[in-house]
Amino acid sequence: xxxxxxxxxxxxxxxxxxxxxxxxxxxxxxxxxxxxxxxxxxxxxxxxxxxxxxxxxxxxxxxxxxxxxxxxxxxxxxxxxxxxxxxxxxxxxxxxxxxxxxxxxxxxxxxxxxxxxxxxxxxxxxxxxxxxxxxxxxxxx
Amino acid sequence: xxxxxxxxxxxxxxxxxxxxxxxxxxxxxxxxxxxxxxxxxxxxxxxxxxxxxxxxxxxxxxxxxxxxxxxxxxxxxxxxxxxxxxxxxxxxxxxxxxxxxxxxxxxxxxxxxxxxxxxxxxxxxxxxxxxxxxxxxxxxxxxxxxxxxxxxxxxxxxxxxxxxxxxxxxxxxxxxxxxxxxxxxxxxxxxxxxxxxxxxxxxxxxxxxxxx
Numbered sequence: 404x405x406x407x408x409x410x411x412x413x414x415x416x417x418x419x420x421x422x423x424x425x426x427x428x429x430x431x432x433x434x435x436x437x438x439x440x441x442x443x444x445x446x447x448x449x450x451x452x453x454x455x456x457x458x459x460x461x462x463x464x465x466x467x468x469x470x471x472x473x474x475x476x477x478x479x480x481x482x483x484x485x486x487x488x489x490x491x492x493x494x495x496x497x498x499x500x501x502x503x504x505x506x507x508x509x510x511x512x513x514x515x516x517x518x519x520x521x522x523x524x525x526x527x528x529x530x531x532x533x534x535x536x537x538x539x540x541x542x543x544x
Numbered sequence: 545x546x547x548x549x550x551x552x553x554x555x556x557x558x559x560x561x562x563x564x565x566x567x568x569x570x571x572x573x574x575x576x577x578x579x580x581x582x583x584x585x586x587x588x589x590x591x592x593x594x595x596x597x598x599x600x601x602x603x604x605x606x607x608x609x610x611x612x613x614x615x616x617x618x619x620x621x622x623x624x625x626x627x628x629x630x631x632x633x634x635x636x637x638x639x640x641x642x643x644x645x646x647x648x649x650x651x652x653x654x655x656x657x658x659x660x661x662x663x664x665x666x667x668x669x670x671x672x673x674x675x676x677x678x679x680x681x682x683x684x685x686x687x688x689x690x691x692x693x694x695x696x697x698x699x700x701x702x703x704x705x706x707x708x709x710x711x712x713x714x715x716x717x718x719x720x721x722x723x724x725x726x727x728x729x730x731x732x733x734x735x736x737x738x739x740x741x742x743x744x745x746x747x748x749x750x751x752x753x754x755x756x
Contacts, residue, residue, distance in 0.1 A: 439623060441626055471627075483707070517676060
């Protein structure tokens with residue numbers, strides 16, 4: 404009985420430990436006017452042994468928040484589409500960055516000006532909800 | 545260049561064994577090597593067309609007449625675009641900053657909306673203001689969809705509606721698959737070079753601009 408309890412405790416510790424292995428860094432968003440759209444970018448560091456999945460995001464700064472990917476077709480034509488998830492393999496870094504994965508902030512509730520900060524919650528299948536704070540800036544590319 | 549051409553002709557005249565046909569071929573090749581170096585070809589031209597548009601201040605302008613005599617850097621955008629068009633526009637800003645730094649004047653920047661139904665002058669103004677853009681030599685243009693389509697067609701830019709978002713109140717906004725492009729237009733309204741708008745080499749653009 405005692406050993407069973409110890410085993411369960413060990414498993415719970417492993418799960419909790421695994422859940423804390425996702426770290427979000429370098430979050431930023433593009434400036435945009437109220438009622439317009441913006442994009443949120445960051446890097447996801449999965450330091451754990453267990454793969455995870457980004458399944459959704461939400462922010463009080465926007466009416467709708469969607470996971471998106473920009474794609475390229477022939478002749479430098481660019482488009483984007485919504486994604487149901489982004490896979491985060493174990494021991495990996497997945498970057499949401501301009502021209503690739505991003506969180507689309509649709510119908511902003513206020514102007515996002517350079518230097519402002521916005522808050523968002525990023526939902527992972529295993530790690531649950533992670534809160535982030537992103538600075539509004541323009542990239543240097 | 546003139547000195548090179550003279551040298552070339554001197555070489556031809558000295559080699560009398562060269563026949564007339566060979567002479568002409570060599571002459572054309574020689575001139576193309578020495579004379580056309582660094583010259584940008586005309587890709588497309590707006591010619592004598594007059595496109596009636598309005599800028600971000602609701603002022604009516606006739607494109608390309610209102611910028612003739614100036615070199616134009618132009619991109620093609622829709623403001624509901626969250627990713628590529630803002631990158632492209634930010635690159636326009638970086639070009640503008642470089643031009644200021646190098647004290648290059650007589651250049652106008654234009655951002656043309658291919659989604660004029662949504663991109664009213666007010667929306668375009670907000671798009672620029674929230675980014676702190678310097679509009680001293682930068683116009684955001686919109687107008688009748690037929691007119692904006694004619695311009696982008698002339699520029700070889702494609703913009704087709706793809707996905708959309710429907711809001712709870714029934715509003716619907718569209719997203720476009722579109723050409724990611726910045727164009728270099730000469731003082732006569734002729735497109736001389738196109739660049740991938742979201743991934744530019746500013747040195748290349750400024751150097752090209754200097755050859756016009």
